[in-house]
Amino acid sequence: MSEDRFMQVLIGPQHPGSGHMRFIVKMDGDIINEFEPDIGYVHRSVEKIAESKRYIQIVPLVERPTLADTANTNLGYVLALEKLLGIDAPPRAQYLRTLLAEINRIHSHLYGLGIHGIMLGSSTVFMWCFADREIWIELAQELTGARITYSYIIPGGVRRDLPDGFGGKISKAVAYMERRLKDYEKIFINNPVVTARLIGIGTIKREEAIRLGIVGPNLRASGVKYDVRKVEPYCAYPEMDFDIVVREEGDAYARVLVRVDEIKQSMRILKQIVEKIPNGPILNEAYLKMIPPRLRERAEQKGMVKIPATFINLKPRKGEAVSRVETGRGEVIYYIVSDGSTNPYRFRFVSPSLRNLIAFKYVMPGHRLADIPAIYGSLDYFPPDADR
Amino acid sequence: MKSLNEIKEMVEKELGSLAIKIVSEVPNVITINVEVQNLFEVASKLNHMGFDHVKAVTGTDYPAEKKIELTYHVSSYTDMDLAKVIIALKARLDRSNPKVTSLVKVWPSAEYLERETYDLVGVIFEGHPKLERLLLPSDWDQIPPLLKEFKIKTEGIDA
Numbered sequence: 440m441s442e443d444r445f446m447q448v449l450i451g452p453q454h455p456g457s458g459h460m461r462f463i464v465k466m467d468g469d470i471i472n473e474f475e476p477d478i479g480y481v482h483r484s485v486e487k488i489a490e491s492k493r494y495i496q497i498v499p500l501v502e503r504p505t506l507a508d509t510a511n512t513n514l515g516y517v518l519a520l521e522k523l524l525g526i527d528a529p530p531r532a533q534y535l536r537t538l539l540a541e542i543n544r545i546h547s548h549l550y551g552l553g554i555h556g557i558m559l560g561s562s563t564v565f566m567w568c569f570a571d572r573e574i575w576i577e578l579a580q581e582l583t584g585a586r587i588t589y590s591y592i593i594p595g596g597v598r599r600d601l602p603d604g605f606g607g608k609i610s611k612a613v614a615y616m617e618r619r620l621k622d623y624e625k626i627f628i629n630n631p632v633v634t635a636r637l638i639g640i641g642t643i644k645r646e647e648a649i650r651l652g653i654v655g656p657n658l659r660a661s662g663v664k665y666d667v668r669k670v671e672p673y674c675a676y677p678e679m680d681f682d683i684v685v686r687e688e689g690d691a692y693a694r695v696l697v698r699v700d701e702i703k704q705s706m707r708i709l710k711q712i713v714e715k716i717p718n719g720p721i722l723n724e725a726y727l728k729m730i731p732p733r734l735r736e737r738a739e740q741k742g743m744v745k746i747p748a749t750f751i752n753l754k755p756r757k758g759e760a761v762s763r764v765e766t767g768r769g770e771v772i773y774y775i776v777s778d779g780s781t782n783p784y785r786f787r788f789v790s791p792s793l794r795n796l797i798a799f800k801y802v803m804p805g806h807r808l809a810d811i812p813a814i815y816g817s818l819d820y821f822p823p824d825a826d827r
Numbered sequence: 828m829k830s831l832n833e834i835k836e837m838v839e840k841e842l843g844s845l846a847i848k849i850v851s852e853v854p855n856v857i858t859i860n861v862e863v864q865n866l867f868e869v870a871s872k873l874n875h876m877g878f879d880h881v882k883a884v885t886g887t888d889y890p891a892e893k894k895i896e897l898t899y900h901v902s903s904y905t906d907m908d909l910a911k912v913i914i915a916l917k918a919r920l921d922r923s924n925p926k927v928t929s930l931v932k933v934w935p936s937a938e939y940l941e942r943e944t945y946d947l948v949g950v951i952f953e954g955h956p957k958l959e960r961l962l963l964p965s966d967w968d969q970i971p972p973l974l975k976e977f978k979i980k981t982e983g984i985d986a
Contacts, residue, residue: 445928478962479960479961479962479963482962486947487972487973491979506935544867648904650879650935650936651880651936652881652882652936652937658904663904664907665904665910669906670910670911742971759898761913761915763913770884772883774883776887784887785885785887785888788938789883793940794936797936797938800938826962
């Protein structure tokens with residue numbers, strides 16, 4: 440068999456279609472023979488920059504790579520930092536963290552579902568998802584003051600308390616979203632074009648998913664029951680009643696179904712949070728004391744914490760910490776090496792998309808050229824998240 | 828359900844004299860220090876125990892000690908007791924010649940993580956299936972940016 444029969448096809452890096460990454464594909468007629476993702480087009484060197492920043496300045500930095508899921512990346516970093524500082528957040532703050540994390544998970548899944556929709560040519564589901572994502576962005580804005588990059592979770596607690604009447608707004612949003620998911624089923628999920636393009640396509644078998652170290656909904660769609668919220672529960676998750684969504688098929692369609700069911704589970708958690716949230720401070724006592732008395736009083740009245748000025752000099756103990764958090768796209772890992780100074784000696788940030796990248800190389804071969812967007816979208820891969 | 832200490836004892840028994848030092852840190856981290864030449868064998872044994880995937884590969888530069896510390900964070904997807912633990916497998920490489928046998932044969936999930944560490948820290952993983960640049964441009968000619976002597980250029984009024 441001569442090499443002549445193969446043709447190299449370059450897809451990307453212009454957006455959309457490949458989304459700031461390039462695929463180097465070796466085609467045999469219409470069949471993919473080799474598939475190599477070429478990334479780094481949106482690399483901004485978060486790890487190196489973090490080494491030159493104070494600990495508190497890294498909070499907004501780690502939010503930048505994942506615009507749909509900033510609360511979860513923010514949370515993972517703060518959990519690692521808190522281990523080094525030997526400080527904890529009070530119960531009410533833990534609930535508020537979980538609240539924002541789940542709002543963001545829904546946002547992230549809608550974002551992924553919408554992008555997958557447009558990749559398959561369904562502009563309706565794209566516009567629906569992006570419009571419905573707005574509901575959750577507005578809730579996040581009311582809670583934190585920002586739409587996307589909240590910097591809400593800080594060492595020892597959160598910046599703002601629950602606004603009045605927030606529980607009612609959550610119930611309204613959940614009721615609306617439940618109705619909308621039924622609409623999605625009709626127009627997208629049960630659509631014969633969608634099922635024809637996704638069922639049995641891009642299958643990752645259980646063993647393969649473990650071998651490749653896939654994360655998040657992609658892993659659970661391959662039958663692995665791993666979710667950091669259950670394996671190593673953090674914040675208010677130990678007190679929440681929810682299920683890990685698992686499917687056995689491992690194909691592109693299973694990954695869509697896992698995300699849709701996870702939206703339902705997240706809404707279940709949201710309802711429990713607004714019902715069960717305990718009273719109390721939103722920032723650790725030790726840090727509250729650092730705020731001057733007059734400002735402290737105002738903070739307690741308004742339910743808003745102004746970050747204590749001494750936060751710029753946070754000095755964690757010498758040593759290292761590793762944390763993991765289940766973000767919308769999967770597990771994020773932070774590993775901080777501290778030399779006892781005001782900035783990290785080494786800052787390691789392994790995002791879910793970086794770990795899912797390997798799937799492209801090993802799942803695509805054998806499929807047709809037209810399957811690329813169907814599989815790519817199903818992996819919910821986000822180039823800035825992988826490049827960091 | 829196994830406790831952290833029980834898992835640590837299992838690891839100690841499995842590795843024997845191959846490890847220099849094994850320390851556990853509550854609630855869930857076990858740090859294993861090994862010599863570079865034993866890294867592959869230790870990794871194979873851990874994989875055999877059920878630590879089936881790599882979560883992170885990190886190179887940390889220590890210029891004063893002339894070392895690069897290589898850390899693999901590994902855990903399990905198949906055994907839910909082991910999944911609660913994260914193993915930090917560490918080896919110190921000679922900074923002037925940071926070569927090590929790739930662990931991709933043991934843990935395929937390390938492929939892109941090792942490749943990134945090659946790209947940004949300059950560690951050479953022997954036997955890696957595709958040791959090429961990942962994030963940096965292919966014509967990058969400066970030192971690996973995560974080494975300590977690489978300084979970020981300041982832009983703007985203070986530059």
